[in-house]
Amino acid sequence: MTTIVSNICIVTALAATMLATALIFPAASAQAAGTEVKIDNFTFVPQRATVKAGTIVTWINDDDIPHTVASSTKLFKSKTLDTEDKFSFTFTTPGFYEYFCSLHPHMTGAILVEAATGSSAAQ
Ligand SMILES: [Cu+2]
Numbered sequence: 001m002t003t004i005v006s007n008i009c010i011v012t013a014l015a016a017t018m019l020a021t022a023l024i025f026p027a028a029s030a031q032a033a034g035t036e037v038k039i040d041n042f043t044f045v046p047q048r049a050t051v052k053a054g055t056i057v058t059w060i061n062d063d064d065i066p067h068t069v070a071s072s073t074k075l076f077k078s079k080t081l082d083t084e085d086k087f088s089f090t091f092t093t094p095g096f097y098e099y100f101c102s103l104h105p106h107m108t109g110a111i112l113v114e115a116a117t118g119s120s121a122a123q
Pocket of ligand 1: 042066067068101102103104107
């Protein structure tokens with residue numbers, strides 16, 4: 001009898017876990033429309049990111065000193081980002097976008113924006 005009771009407990013726990021997972025997943029997939037690039041120790045991480053068109057890229061300054069995010073083609077430029085400050089830009093057009101920190105121009109990074117669907121680029 002004790003065994004049956006504990007089995008029921010395990011089944012209940014499993015069901016609760018599955019329910020919790022089902023509740024968590026929609027939130028996780030909603031965040032897939034954004035990508036984060038961290039700034040740490042004078043480096044953009046990842047230095048090169050590949051995203052789909054329409055993706056919001058958010059840079060977060062995790063460094064102890066100010067940085068900026070400036071497009072090489074002047075498409076976008078952040079204000080000076082202090083520690084924990086963020087800057088976001090939505091990439092709507094496929095292409096290769098290079099950027100740098102205007103305070104430390106040796107800091108460079110790039111975003112490769114792909115067509116939102118794999119086949120549309122060829123059409
Ligand atoms: Cu910098």
